[in-house]
Amino acid sequence: MKKLLFLLILLCPFTVMAYSSNAKSAILMDMDSHRIIYGKDVHAVQSVASISKVMTAIVAIENSNINKKITIGDEVLKAYGSGIYVKPGEKVKIKDLLYGLMLRSGNDAALAIAVAVAGDVDSFVKLMNETAERIGMDDTEFNNPSGLDEEKGNFSSAYDMALLMSYAMDNKKFRKITGTESYTLKTNKNVYEWRNKNKLLFSYKYITGGKTGFTKIAKRTLVTSASKDSLNLTVVTLNDGSDWEDHKNLYEEAFGQYTSYTLLKKGELSIIGESYYKNNILYIKNDVKYPLTDNEVNSLMLKYELTKKRNFKNGDRAGVVKVYLGDDCVYKENIYVKAREDKS
Numbered sequence: 001m002k003k004l005l006f007l008l009i010l011l012c013p014f015t016v017m018a019y020s021s022n023a024k025s026a027i028l029m030d031m032d033s034h035r036i037i038y039g040k041d042v043h044a045v046q047s048v049a050s051i052s053k054v055m056t057a058i059v060a061i062e063n064s065n066i067n068k069k070i071t072i073g074d075e076v077l078k079a080y081g082s083g084i085y086v087k088p089g090e091k092v093k094i095k096d097l098l099y100g101l102m103l104r105s106g107n108d109a110a111l112a113i114a115v116a117v118a119g120d121v122d123s124f125v126k127l128m129n130e131t132a133e134r135i136g137m138d139d140t141e142f143n144n145p146s147g148l149d150e151e152k153g154n155f156s157s158a159y160d161m162a163l164l165m166s167y168a169m170d171n172k173k174f175r176k177i178t179g180t181e182s183y184t185l186k187t188n189k190n191v192y193e194w195r196n197k198n199k200l201l202f203s204y205k206y207i208t209g210g211k212t213g214f215t216k217i218a219k220r221t222l223v224t225s226a227s228k229d230s231l232n233l234t235v236v237t238l239n240d241g242s243d244w245e246d247h248k249n250l251y252e253e254a255f256g257q258y259t260s261y262t263l264l265k266k267g268e269l270s271i272i273g274e275s276y277y278k279n280n281i282l283y284i285k286n287d288v289k290y291p292l293t294d295n296e297v298n299s300l301m302l303k304y305e306l307t308k309k310r311n312f313k314n315g316d317r318a319g320v321v322k323v324y325l326g327d328d329c330v331y332k333e334n335i336y337v338k339a340r341e342d343k344s
Contacts, residue, residue: 017257019249023240024219027158028250030260031166031225031232032289033323033331037254042159045139046238049213050082050105051161051223052147052154056113057098057177058168059127064117066095066173075115079108081148084194086112090187099183103196105212110146121145132160135167149217158236165223165234169209178209178225200224204248206255208232226251230260231291257293263302263323264288269335276308281338282318288333290323300325306335314338 017028017038024046028038036042060066072090076083084100086092086108094116100109114124121144128142139157147154156164168174181201185192196202198210210224219239224247226233233254235247269282292300306319316337323331 023237029162047153047218049218050147051213076108107146258291
């Protein structure tokens with residue numbers, strides 16, 4: 001099948017971040033396009049400690065009714081390290097446990113969530129790894145819902161954890177939980193008050209969420225997200241003794257240099273010179289957004305690659321639109337086709 005190419009404007013070079021993180025590996029990623037604005041050994045694999053709980057939270061949200069009330073079981077007695085210290089027999093909602101998980105890094109909450117959602121920890125970990133595979137986390141292996149690594153921990157990279165945070169922050173329920181400063185839980189036995197361990201939530205006005213982590217093996221790990229105007233970013237640092245400072249400084253430099261531009265709006269496309277599908281509708285399912293510096297704005301290239309399909313069904317993929325910076329394709333969005341309705 002023959003491909004049709006349509007070219008728009010041509011382009012310019014990358015910029016370089018002046019600030020450098022002290023982490024063993026680090027990344028600053030645009031959450032909408034997944035553009036890497038800053039990177040340092042982004043695919044280096046190590047134990048990631050409790051930032052694993054971002055996956056625990058999103059898996060629970062996607063695979064359960066988080067307003068369901070459950071009774072805490074004996075599984076919480078197996079937890080050690082950081083906790084929310086709920087007791088067997090207490091009645092809580094899964095949502096309550098998610099706040100304890102994300103705000104206080106409760107390892108007991110992680111175990112209780114796993115059992116409540118999947119029936120047992122092993123089945124829940126399977127869901128974690130299936131989700132990781134689905135969203136393209138090729139460097140990642142989860143072995144538990146908490147991130148503890150004295151036996152067999154969770155291994156990932158800065159790049160994969162940035163992908164995960166980008167994915168999770170697209171979920172409204174997750175965004176609300178991770179961005180909450182404090183939470184009060186009243187059970188049938190006790191009252192708990194939790195304050196978020198994410199210090200930047202209280203000291204840096206653009207922070208929208210995040211998760212802390214630490215073990216003796218992983219050292220300090222941290223994932224955060226921040227938004228200013230239309231730019232939505234995430235930073236991940238692994239093994240970083242100055243993580244709070246690094247995150248804030250990386251965000252500040254990026255917000256000073258980059259603006260997020262909507263290159264194409266989701267919905268019907270109008271492609272100059274395209275005739276094969278002229279009696280049908282070509283469309284994209286998502287906005288095409290990309291962060292650009294001032295120097296890049298007038299030097300952008302979009303390339304449409306369409307495949308001629310004689311017999312198509314509504315919703316079939318008809319090609320792709322690519323965003324180029326220099327010779328590099330940095331973003332792709334699928335193009336779909338459907339019949340134009342006859343309004344006569």
